[in-house]
Amino acid sequence: MTDRTADYDFDLPQESIAQSPARPRDSARLLDVAEAGLIDRTMREFPDLLRPGDLLVANDTAVIRAQLHALRGEAKIGVTLDRILPDGSWHALIRNARRLRVGDRLTFPGARAEDVADVLELEDGGGATLRFSAEGDAFDAFLQAAGALALPPYIHRPAGPTSEDERDYTTIFSAHKGAVAAPTAGLHFTPDLLQRIDAAGIERRTLTLHVGAGTFLPVRAETLTGHKMHAERGVVTAETADAINAARARGGRVVAVGTTTLRLLESAVDEQGVVRPFDGETSIFITPGFTFRAVDMLLTNFHLPRSTLFMLVSAFAGTARMRGAYAHAVREGYRFYSYGDACLLRREDNQ
The missing domain is CATH 3.40.1780.10 (QueA-like)
Known part of the structure; x- marks a missing residue:
């Protein structure tokens, strides 16, 4: 060993x-x-x-379609959902986390205006806890509208995941x-x-x-x-x-x-x-x-x-x-x- x-x-x-x-x-x-x-x-x-x-x-x-593109005002924030927590909030990995503060609200292009997420906690290394306004079936619909598959980085999809990837x-x-x-x-x-x-x-x-x-x-x-x-x-x-x-x-x-x-x-x-x-x-x-x-x-x-x-x-x-x-x-x-x-x-x- x-x-x-x-x-x-x-x-x-x-x-x-x-x-x-x-x-x-x-x-x-x-x-x-x-x-x-x-x-x-x-x-x-x-x-x-x-x-x-x-x-x-x-x-x-x-x-799930765990890859999300968010906005805090004009700032672009990358969000990859990690896991749901017992209280219904989500742990996520964040790109551009330095632009976020606890209490910030994120919006999501492609989603309804009311589909937002609040930043509850930030971690060293780019982790965060988010609470989404949508729950249950509404959350599934939100991910369908605004999310994409988080394919592994070694699967090269310059234009993003394809409809074949959704099935495969x-x-x-x-x-x-x-x-x-x-x-x-x-x-x-x-x-x-x-x-x-x-x-x-x-x-x-x-x-x-x-x-x-x-x-x-x-x-x-x-x-x-x-x-x-x-x-x-x-x-x-x-x-x-x-x-x-x-x-x-x-x-x-x-x-x-x-x-x-x-x-x-x-x-x-x-x-x-x-x-x-x-x-x-x-x-x-x-x-x-x-x-x-x-x-x-x-x-x-x-x-x-x-x-x-x-x-x-x-x-x-x-x-x-x-x-x-x-x-x-x-x-x-x-x-x-x-x-x-x-x-x-x-x-x-x-x-």
Whole structure:
């Protein structure tokens, strides 16, 4: 185990970064990081790698149009919504935050005149707490009129997100609005793939983790212990918790679709390995040396160098194993990041 951020760096050619998803979605490539070695597959083979009694858990969050252009008088202010807070206000990341003061009121081009936001709190580093005048369905309509998808910066859209992005950046599991970024492992699933999973006797459940704007922030600290993880809001229902515990009791494997699903499950599990219902925020930071108690297998995309997610997969499957898998993926032309291909990992102590 190493605490140096630089030890989680690797070279990635620019051409490896996917700018659009595979079509159809389940034609994406799948690197099976198996005990016997690395096996090149496609997502259509994914159901064949599961077995009756396993439980597949996916994140059913839905992406909102979180990117907003605001005005304070004549001053232009960039707003990226991060997460809703318990009192209904929003934590946001602000560009041109130096132009704001607590008590300022923001207006939004493209929205109704009555759709405004008040600045409740400002933080060092560009964070802010905002209270919007619109709530519920009116807030959804406001975002539809004034907002845009906050696509990751490595997806190049000089003119902004397209109508195709609106469809491509939505998973088949989407049900509960609140995420800034898509849980991208879920982008590979199609109705046909889910039907095959069901027919194979694999149970399915969902949970909700609203992915925040902090997911795009790099690790700037020189050490992992020096990095402060962003908080995200999540819900594990009693029904999902019971299904997971039953699967483990019968010898089935818990298969997490994406790092967001894994992070929430590992936030909800107790020291005895029992998953409890969960409704709150988690800022869990998973690094090598972490003891996994809830998840046995992980389906995930390929992540950024020096990112908390590459640290997570290194903790889950082993740092040396993941370095070898990523080097293979680069050599073999796998597509990286949100619109890229997938890999299937097994927990290192389950190899």
